[in-house]
Structures are given as C-alpha cells and as structure tokens.
Amino acid sequence: PHVADIVPELTRTMITYGFSKNADIRATRVRQDAQRMHFNVRLPHRDDPLAITLNLPGRHNVLNxxxxxxxxxxxGVKGADMQQALSQFQGIGRRFNVHGEIDVAGVRALFVDDYGHHPTELAATIEAARNGWPKRRLxxxxxxxxxxxxxxxxxxFAAVLSGVDALILAEVYPAGEQPINGADGRSLARAIRSRGQVDPVFVNHPRECREVLPGLVHEDDLVLLLGAGDIGAVASEIYESGFEGGR
Known part of the structure; x- marks a missing residue:
C-alpha cells in the first residue's frame, strides 16, 4: 500500500506486478504443492496466460x-524462455533449504534451513511451511x-513465533553489538510465553537444539531452523551427523 501511494508521483515508465487485478503483470490460480508453486501469469498484450512452476515455496517467492x-x-525475453529458466531455478543458499527427512531419536522429521531473521521474513517462511505441508506439526x-x-x-517477533507448534529459542547472535537490557533471548522467550500460545525452550547456543529436539519432535514434523547467525552451521551438522540415538 505504501508503494501504491507514490505511484501518482512517478513520471518514468512503470510496470506493476502482483496478485491484484490492477497489476500489469498478474499471478492467478496460485497453488502450492509442498516445495513448489504453480501459477499462471497474465502479461500485457498476450491473451493466453503463461504457466509457471517454481521450485520455491510461498507467495513471497511468487512475487519475486x-x-x-x-x-x-x-x-523482450520470450515467455517460453522465462518458463524454462524459472522451472530450473533451485534458489539460493539458506532460503528454505530442504535438507530432507532426518531420524530424530527414532522418529522421522523434515528439516528446513532458512536465513530469515526479520519478523516479516519469518512470517513468510512459516506460512510457506504451513501451506506446503499442512498436516505436519511445525x-x-x-x-x-x-x-x-x-x-x-x-x-x-513474539507474535510471529507464537504461530508455530513448538519453539526452541537461542540466545541472540550479537553481530558485533553489546548486549542490551531487555533485548536478549530470555526476554524474547518471556514475551512469547506471555502470549500463551507456545512455551519456548531457551538455549544459550543453537547447537544445543540437538539435545532438545529429540524430546520435542513427533513423527512427520517439519523442523525449521531460522536465523542469520551461526545457526546455519548447525543445520549442516544435523544433516551430516544426525542425532545421538537416531539412525
């Protein structure tokens, strides 16, 4: 809505895109099948829609x-060439990176790693997981x-993280900053807990999730590892070596 507000002030050539009927380039019949998005694209001066298959989940990736x-x-790129390019695009590192099914102390769960570290990003990733795997606990x-x-x-953060079924919350990755009173991991855990939807388990480092997850994960769960700090290395460690007591 904020971008739409400044449209009347623009004097350059403008092309709009999105889900709105008013968009020049519009996605229709959007559906998600696990990790893939399928949709049609209405293009200017073209009667037949362009059918797109995208190997990335979520409406935010449709917009991208x-x-x-x-x-x-x-x-002037041909529609067929854009279809092919998008169908072959496999995404980038740590953006809904599906590591596959992993044995967690005798139960199987799907592990996904994502760089998201802002509430808007987290919300989009959680929505993609919910819509793609609606029968799995998150x-x-x-x-x-x-x-x-x-x-x-x-x-x-507290609002969006309250939308999962179980949560392990690690201490803040400082990225060169000094601690701020009331803005550490425990403070966020208290804020989430006070909403009454999920009771987070706090750990000092994301690597400790390997000790906690076996007590939280159920068969066929989807486990999301989220953040821009060193949690990405933990995802790789889990995929490479699994869990003690697993396979």
Whole structure:
C-alpha cells in the first residue's frame, strides 16, 4: 500500500506486478504443492496466460518471480524462455533449504534451513511451511540476530513465533553489538510465553537444539531452523551427523 501511494508521483515508465487485478503483470490460480508453486501469469498484450512452476515455496517467492518476469518481458525475453529458466531455478543458499527427512531419536522429521531473521521474513517462511505441508506439526529453532533488532521488534517477533507448534529459542547472535537490557533471548522467550500460545525452550547456543529436539519432535514434523547467525552451521551438522540415538 505504501508503494501504491507514490505511484501518482512517478513520471518514468512503470510496470506493476502482483496478485491484484490492477497489476500489469498478474499471478492467478496460485497453488502450492509442498516445495513448489504453480501459477499462471497474465502479461500485457498476450491473451493466453503463461504457466509457471517454481521450485520455491510461498507467495513471497511468487512475487519475486513476477518481478523477474516483469524485467524479462520489458527486455523482450520470450515467455517460453522465462518458463524454462524459472522451472530450473533451485534458489539460493539458506532460503528454505530442504535438507530432507532426518531420524530424530527414532522418529522421522523434515528439516528446513532458512536465513530469515526479520519478523516479516519469518512470517513468510512459516506460512510457506504451513501451506506446503499442512498436516505436519511445525517445530521452529530460532536464533535472533542483533540485540538492537530484537529490542526494536520484540513484539513482532513474539507474535510471529507464537504461530508455530513448538519453539526452541537461542540466545541472540550479537553481530558485533553489546548486549542490551531487555533485548536478549530470555526476554524474547518471556514475551512469547506471555502470549500463551507456545512455551519456548531457551538455549544459550543453537547447537544445543540437538539435545532438545529429540524430546520435542513427533513423527512427520517439519523442523525449521531460522536465523542469520551461526545457526546455519548447525543445520549442516544435523544433516551430516544426525542425532545421538537416531539412525
């Protein structure tokens, strides 16, 4: 809505994209099948829609694809070439990176690693997980990034993280910052707990989640490891060596 407000002030050539009927390039019939998104794209001066399959889950990735299509269309790229390119695109590191099914002390769970560390990113990733695997419980392991961000967005973090079924919350990754009173991991855990939807388990380092997860995970759960700190290395360690008492 904020971008739409400034549209009347723009004097350059403008192409809009999105889900709105008013968009020049519009996604329709959007559906999600686990990790893939399927949708049609309505393009200017083209009667038949362009059918797109995207190997990345979530409506936010549909919007990203529409942005690429808008640029390609403006540059004269053929629709078939854009279809092929998007169908072959496998994403980038730590953006809904599906590590596969892993044995957690006798039960199997799907592990996904994502760089998201802002409430808006977390919400989009959680929504993608819910829509793609609606029958699975969602277990999140989150490491906040920067004390200042945690302080400024504490309530937003608490709201979005209350939307999972189980949560392990690690201490804040400082990224060079000094601790801020009331903006550490325990403070965020208290804020989440006070909402009464999920009772987070606090750990000092995300690596400790390997000790906690066997007591939280149920068969066929989806485990999301989230954050921009060293939690990414933990995801790789879990995939490479699994859990004690597992396979």
């Amino acid at each position: 694809a529409l942005a690429a299509i808008a640029v390609g269309w403006e540059l 277990v999140a392991v989150f490491q906040p990034h920067r004390f200042s961000r945690t302080r400024d967005l504490l309530d937003d």
